[in-house]
Each structure stands twice: as structure tokens, then as C-alpha cells.
Amino acid sequence: MAMSSCPVVVGNEFCFDHEVQLQMKEEWFYNFGGFTVKDIYGKDIFEVRNHIFSHELFDMYGRKVAELVRKKFAWRITYHIYSGFEMIQRRATLHLRHFEFRKKGHVYIYQPPYATRDDPTNIDNMEPDIIIKSENVNFFQLISEVKMFSGGTGEEYAEISKDRANAVLGETSMQTYLLTVKPGVDVGLMVMCALFFNIAVKQEGRR
Numbered sequence: 001m002a003m004s005s006c007p008v009v010v011g012n013e014f015c016f017d018h019e020v021q022l023q024m025k026e027e028w029f030y031n032f033g034g035f036t037v038k039d040i041y042g043k044d045i046f047e048v049r050n051h052i053f054s055h056e057l058f059d060m061y062g063r064k065v066a067e068l069v070r071k072k073f074a075w076r077i078t079y080h081i082y083s084g085f086e087m088i089q090r091r092a093t094l095h096l097r098h099f100e101f102r103k104k105g106h107v108y109i110y111q112p113p114y115a116t117r118d119d120p121t122n123i124d125n126m127e128p129d130i131i132i133k134s135e136n137v138n139f140f141q142l143i144s145e146v147k148m149f150s151g152g153t154g155e156e157y158a159e160i161s162k163d164r165a166n167a168v169l170g171e172t173s174m175q176t177y178l179l180t181v182k183p184g185v186d187v188g189l190m191v192m193c194a195l196f197f198n199i200a201v202k203q204e205g206r207r
Helices: 026-030 162-167 187-205
Strands: 020-026 035-038 043-051 054-059 064-070 076-081 089-097 104-109 129-137 145-150 156-161 176-180
Touching: 020 162, 020 187, 026 035, 035 156, 054 187, 064 187, 089 187, 104 187, 129 187, 145 162, 145 187, 156 162, 156 187, 162 176, 176 187
Parallel strands: none
Antiparallel strands: 020 035, 020 176, 035 043, 043 054, 054 064, 064 076, 076 089, 089 104, 104 129, 129 145, 145 156, 156 176
16 A cells, blocks of 8 residues: 555545545535535445534445534634544544635644543644645635645645546536545545535635
8 A cells, every 4th residue: 555644533444555536516515414425436435414513424334434523612613523432532623724815724633542522622732733725715715726735744645626626527517626635545534624624614704
């Protein structure tokens, strides 16, 4: 398998030795019934079930593998990723940086022993493991290009691109984009990051 420095959060079974391309649509994120994440050939890869303050990620066998949960009381828009036994292990914290024209998200990855749902959030002395950075956000909060890369080395982990969706899928809708994940990177984590960033930017725009 191609090596990557990207931490594994959702599971090693979602790290592949080849590039993975997934098609996603913005309107899916606001469908409370959820949606299916497919590859470029139309094969189901993940299912996302949306709730008011959380989003559950299931693999193609119906197994719940992670949950993205919004922190209710936070100055910045903040979410946690829970996984592991009974979904109580806090594996990562994600928050949106404010006051920047180009939106940026920081992802902090925890190491064992993991915090749980009832533990306080303390990332003051942590450096972001992953940075999510928009390359193009217009006045209407529409994102067309996003990079996900290592906060330490700058290694690129994944890219969200509407232009690539147009080229690969033949899509002309501004709501369709392609999530391209590099070899060896946790695809489940990148899906959670993409979901977080899209929703958080929209939530900030409504503030």
C-alpha cells in the first residue's frame, strides 16, 4: 500500500493503495433522510444519515463506522468525530476558522486513550493535524475548490473540485463535485471532513 502520513480515524479498511474518487452533491447535506456517497462508476461506498446536530457514516454493509456531532456551545463552529466501541471515542475535533476570506478548517486528531462524549474539549495546546482550505469561495458561499493537507508537512490528502466533477462525470451542475482522495489516506475521514466543511461554511454564512 502507498504510504501516507494522514492519521487513521474512521478505519484502516478505508485506506486504499490507489486514488479514490467519490461524487457528492451539496443538496444531499441538507436532506434529513440522508444520502449515499458513490464512486465515479455509481457504486455505493458510504451512506450518510443526517440528523439535526449529527451525521452518521455507514459503510456499504450497513455498519456504522463514525459519527459527526456538532458541539452546541462553542465560539467557533465546532464538530467532533466519534468512532470505535459504541461510538463514544472522540477521535477528532474540527472547527471553522473565522474572519478569513478563504475559509479554513482545522482538524485535530486524538491519540489513545481517547476522550469521550462527556469530556471537555481542550485543543489549546494542539497543532492541527489536517488543514481544510478553500481555494475559491464566492459571495454566495459556494465552494468550488477545496484542499485537505497535513498541518505539519503540507502533504496533500484530498481535493474537492467542481471543475473535476465536470471533467470526469460530465456534470454541469454547480452542486456536484468530486472528492479525490490520495492513496493510503483514510477515505472515511476525508468524507467526514468534506461533510463538515460544506455544512460549517453554510452555517457561518447564516450567522
